[in-house]
Amino acid sequence: GHSIDFHAGTLAPDVPMRTVNPGESLTYTFTATRAGIWMYHCSTMPMSQHIANGMFGAVIIDPPNLPKVDKEYVLIQSELYLGPPGGVADLAKIQADKPDAVVFNGYANQYDFRPLPAKVGEKVRIWVLDAGPDRATSFHVVGGQFSTVWSEGRYLLDGSDSSAGSQALALAPAQGGFVELTFPQAGSYPFVSHYMVDAERGAHGVFKVAG
Template sequence: LDVIATGTVHSHDSDSASGPSNGLPALPTMAELSANPGEQFVPWDAALDPAPEETVHHVSLEVEEVEKEVAPGRTQTVWTFNGQTPGPVLRGKVGDRFVVELTNNGSMGHSIDFHAGDISPDEPMRTIEPGESLTYEFTANRSGIWMYHCSTSPMSVHIANGMYGAVIIDPPGLEPVDEEYVLIQGEQYWSSDLTEGTDADAVAYGTPSAVTFNGYPFQYDHEPLSAQAGDRVRMWVLDAGPNLPLSFHVVGTQFDTVWSEGDYLIDHSEDSGSQTLGLLAAQGGFVEFSPHQAGSYTIVNHAMSNAERGAHGKLVVVDN
């Protein structure tokens, strides 16, 4: 990747794809998005722990509006669950119960919607004002990697400004692997007003400034994921949107197991494989593969314009 020193993000000239014809600011370049992060950058930890043994999960989520670096040279106010984007990953098994306490420490109304629960939305998904709390309880009746997100209107803007996360409910009989990661695709739509963060018009037009895995463009190029040759690797993948699809691919590998939206498309096959896991917004699944040789394996959204906007990383494999 071509990179430049960290600094203020500069736009293309005025005739770029999102230029004055629709009144939106021009987009940052790939070189700007893949530049070195700021000194305070800490990669979002994509490594997953196994599901805990307990069957009742008590979770505290706090809405926080924080100023943080979202891309090289781009610091803005984002809306978060527990100060991070994506929010915390929750994990359990079919039949587990989740008791979630949501507290709104922000300056405006916010809410939460767990796709992992099938319950009436009227009360638990209601918008709460600053200083208020609510309790959201659900039983995980079905396996999946389920999105959760703020559902306050305009929902697209709340998601794009950082309010999304994942609940992983293991399918029965899921076997342990050597390395297990989660990658959540999200989109950023920058406003010229850093206190607003997200440009609602850009969201409506579907012209993202950046597309990320786990909240920061190209972060796993700067801090690659790791494995050893011959390891069995599982990658859970969720497309948090709010708009764009995800064609998940790891260059140099073939997936021998693909699990998508609750079902195995391929299950530990020796003679057939898959090159991508295709997901629409709010869909998820996992893939498994075993890299046989040491090397640097590139992780991409194979809708290549989205990879070039930041949905891109590396898995570095070393000899064991």
């Protein structure tokens, strides 16, 4: 059986978030009322193991009057606790907080091998969600500075003050937001979780910026 904890909606969870057993079905509808990058995930126990098996995702509801940008990306950080081949996540590793990998969008280091493209002078928006189940993140772009930072429903920087900048977006599990930046020169700009042990576990990628 599985269920859905849908953070973008507000309602009593008793019935719509119940566990749905094999052969059963559930239709879930909601009204988008508040902006954010909202997590959804299986909430059947053990919840940590279901999330670690990849049963999560994101719904993005733009803040009102969100300006257009040249490029927009979504990065969801999560952990892998590898069980046997073909099996499920290892619950003992989860409970011991010993992930085998920490990843963006499901795969360790995938954006080292397939960098995300941008161009000099373009404004790039990066939505970030920490899906966990347990590790926090501090999202950082090496060589970049954020002109806009939006986290959990509010602007920490709105881009109006050119003398102000940010170096990292800190998120606990189930939190999300976005940052914006412009790349000043052509080159390769790594992005990481600045929990460095997690960057070394796979929460690492590259923006490839063309002139």
